[in-house]
Amino acid sequence: MCRRAHVLGLDQVVKLSSTMHAMKVVVCVKQIPDPADPGALDPETRTLKRDVKLILDESDSYGVEMALQLVEAAGEGEVTLVSMAPNNERSGLATALAMGAASATLVSDPALVGTDALTTAKILAATIKDQGADLVIAGSESSDGYTGTVPEQIAAVLDLPSVTAAKSVEVDGSNILVKRQTDAGYDSIICPMPAVISVTAGVVEPRYPSFKGIMAAKSKPVEEKLAADLGFEEDQVGWSGSGQEIVEVAEAPTREAGDIIEDDGEAHVKIVEFLESLKVI
Amino acid sequence: MSLDTIWVYAEAAEGEVSSTTLELLTKARELADTVACVYAGDADDIAETVGAYGAETVYGVDIDDALAGVPVAAAIAEAVEAGDGPDAVLLGTTYDGRDVASRLSVKLDKTVISNCVDLEVADDALVCTAAIFGGATDIKTKFASEGPYIAIVRPKSFAAEAADGDEADTEDLDIPDLGAAAGAKVTDRFVEESDGPKLDEAAVVVAGGRGLGESEKFTMVVDLAKALGGAAGASRAIVDAGWVPYSQQVGQTGKVVKPDVYIACGISGATQHLVGMKGSKNIIAINKDPEAPIFGIADLGVIGDVHKVMPLLLEALANR
Numbered sequence: 001m002c003r004r005a006h007v008l009g010l011d012q013v014v015k016l017s018s019t020m021h022a023m024k025v026v027v028c029v030k031q032i033p034d035p036a037d038p039g040a041l042d043p044e045t046r047t048l049k050r051d052v053k054l055i056l057d058e059s060d061s062y063g064v065e066m067a068l069q070l071v072e073a074a075g076e077g078e079v080t081l082v083s084m085a086p087n088n089e090r091s092g093l094a095t096a097l098a099m100g101a102a103s104a105t106l107v108s109d110p111a112l113v114g115t116d117a118l119t120t121a122k123i124l125a126a127t128i129k130d131q132g133a134d135l136v137i138a139g140s141e142s143s144d145g146y147t148g149t150v151p152e153q154i155a156a157v158l159d160l161p162s163v164t165a166a167k168s169v170e171v172d173g174s175n176i177l178v179k180r181q182t183d184a185g186y187d188s189i190i191c192p193m194p195a196v197i198s199v200t201a202g203v204v205e206p207r208y209p210s211f212k213g214i215m216a217a218k219s220k221p222v223e224e225k226l227a228a229d230l231g232f233e234e235d236q237v238g239w240s241g242s243g244q245e246i247v248e249v250a251e252a253p254t255r256e257a258g259d260i261i262e263d264d265g266e267a268h269v270k271i272v273e274f275l276e277s278l279k280v281i
Numbered sequence: 282m283s284l285d286t287i288w289v290y291a292e293a294a295e296g297e298v299s300s301t302t303l304e305l306l307t308k309a310r311e312l313a314d315t316v317a318c319v320y321a322g323d324a325d326d327i328a329e330t331v332g333a334y335g336a337e338t339v340y341g342v343d344i345d346d347a348l349a350g351v352p353v354a355a356a357i358a359e360a361v362e363a364g365d366g367p368d369a370v371l372l373g374t375t376y377d378g379r380d381v382a383s384r385l386s387v388k389l390d391k392t393v394i395s396n397c398v399d400l401e402v403a404d405d406a407l408v409c410t411a412a413i414f415g416g417a418t419d420i421k422t423k424f425a426s427e428g429p430y431i432a433i434v435r436p437k438s439f440a441a442e443a444a445d446g447d448e449a450d451t452e453d454l455d456i457p458d459l460g461a462a463a464g465a466k467v468t469d470r471f472v473e474e475s476d477g478p479k480l481d482e483a484a485v486v487v488a489g490g491r492g493l494g495e496s497e498k499f500t501m502v503v504d505l506a507k508a509l510g511g512a513a514g515a516s517r518a519i520v521d522a523g524w525v526p527y528s529q530q531v532g533q534t535g536k537v538v539k540p541d542v543y544i545a546c547g548i549s550g551a552t553q554h555l556v557g558m559k560g561s562k563n564i565i566a567i568n569k570d571p572e573a574p575i576f577g578i579a580d581l582g583v584i585g586d587v588h589k590v591m592p593l594l595l596e597a598l599a600n601r
Contacts, residue, residue, distance in 0.1 A: 149382060242392060249419075255578045263585025
């Protein structure tokens with residue numbers, strides 16, 4: 001068998017011409033407050049205030065890009081999105097649709113306020129399970145909550161194999177070959193599809209939506225669902241379905257700022273003196 | 282008030298038990314009467330070390346070439362269902378720690394509390410403190426349903442202290458049939474070589490950010506780290522930009538460091554970064570922007586251009 005590998009983009013996605021088949025990829029995306037303006041906790045609901053404009057989590061833009069590249073490499077297939085929000089916010093989804101995803105499912109329900117990571121995973125898994133995905137892709141952790149458990153919990157709910165912290169993904173027949181980030185370097189992993197992967201930031205270069213893409217996104221279908229449509233009772237979601245309860249929110253002890261000096265060409269001397277006073281040098 | 286039993290998910294690299302594992306054991310001793318470890322490997326390999334930190338038993342799980350998440354979670358869940366499980370499982374915020382916690386939470390249908398920086402027991406329940414908004418706000422969350430509680434704890438949340446314990450007993454946990462979920466296999470492992478001290482253990486950390494302007498300038502950071510016998514780190518911005526490997530990233534995503542001296546060069550101090558380094562004993566910051574948040578926590582802040590200050594600093598150190 002001749003394995004002609006052909007490298008796209010940043011060496012991340014390799015097409016093996018002998019093993020081409022249509023790829024169906026579902027990407028989990030989260031819409032978050034702009035991290036440049038992270039907002040605050042609502043003192044009553046003790047959840048993130050979301051009255052600010054939400055954007056596509058940058059961590060997820062890598063997953064969307066990865067999915068698009070895999071489908072492009074396969075030659076045919078499609079990328080669909082799943083997302084969950086306590087309101088019917090769509091601006092982040094619009095970004096991902098403009099990048100090239102075909103459609104989205106948004107589980108939008110006020111009852112979802114306070115939903116924990118496990119229930120989030122159950123809800124997303126319920127929207128994914130009948131889509132016939134070869135791959136489910138998510139970011140390794142969101143840029144607002146940083147919980148970092150949802151992708152692997154989705155895999156567990158769907159009883160699928162998974163590889164977290166993927167820094168590159170190739171499709172090889174019915175398997176994926178993944179480089180998985182480790183503390184010391186990376187592990188090479190082989191995993192059969194269907195599977196769930198979470199990708200690290202920086203894994204691919206997310207494309208900017210083109211004007212054409214932005215216009216096309218306006219007519220792409222976004223299906224809204226309530227938790228009840230997926231078979232969840234009200235007491236299974238939100239705070240009541242959460243196995244945790246916030247008991248206290250407090251300002252963390254702050255660190256006092258020290259001396260601030262303006263460099264007049266001699267600031268390096270001050271740094272040397274400071275290092276000397278600490279006996280580092 | 283304490284729990285009966287805590288299991289700590291133990292990790293080791295090249296035969297050495299991770300510092301996070303020892304930190305968790307130290308805290309677990311304070312919270313529970315009995316402490317044990319679960320280890321994805323040969324329990325005998327770590328029994329002496331974790332025993333010294335208070336683990337009475339090491340439960341080994343033979344995962345062969347699988348990733349740890351599926352088999353370790355299944356083995357723990359089996360023990361819980363047999364009535365032999367713990368009241369709480371503590372795991373580090375590591376790749377495998379998160380995988381095991383996530384799989385276990387679904388197996389047991391129990392919530393996971395992530396990003397813990399402190400733990401306490403109140404009214405027989407575990408209460409976890411997590412830092413949000415870059416460490417500006419502490420949020421305490423209690424497990425509201427029955428255990429086992431599953432908590433993922435950030436590295437360096439506790440100081441590791443040995444307890445002069447004897448070598449731990451060892452026992453193997455059975456792994457039930459795993460089915461399709463265990464399909465991922467490790468075929469090879471690659472270690473990125475780096476010289477000098479490890480980033481999360483170095484007494485001095487010099488870190489660079491976007492203010493360096495271009496990837497070539499990161500050599501100034503490396504040179505300064507070398508001159509001070511320290512390790513070089515980076516902000517997420519320049520890791521994402523591909524200038525520096527991920528293993529050098531300091532922050533929420535990346536390593537938590539608590540060196541004696543942290544020198545931030547051209548780093549503005551996004552909340553994402555501050556979480557990973559605000560525990561440093563002394564912080565020096567060099568940045569052009571006087572409004573940069575990093576100056577809010579710096580002991581010595583230099584408002585200036587890294588391209589001017591760093592070469593002069595390197596020269597001054599070389600001439601000593």
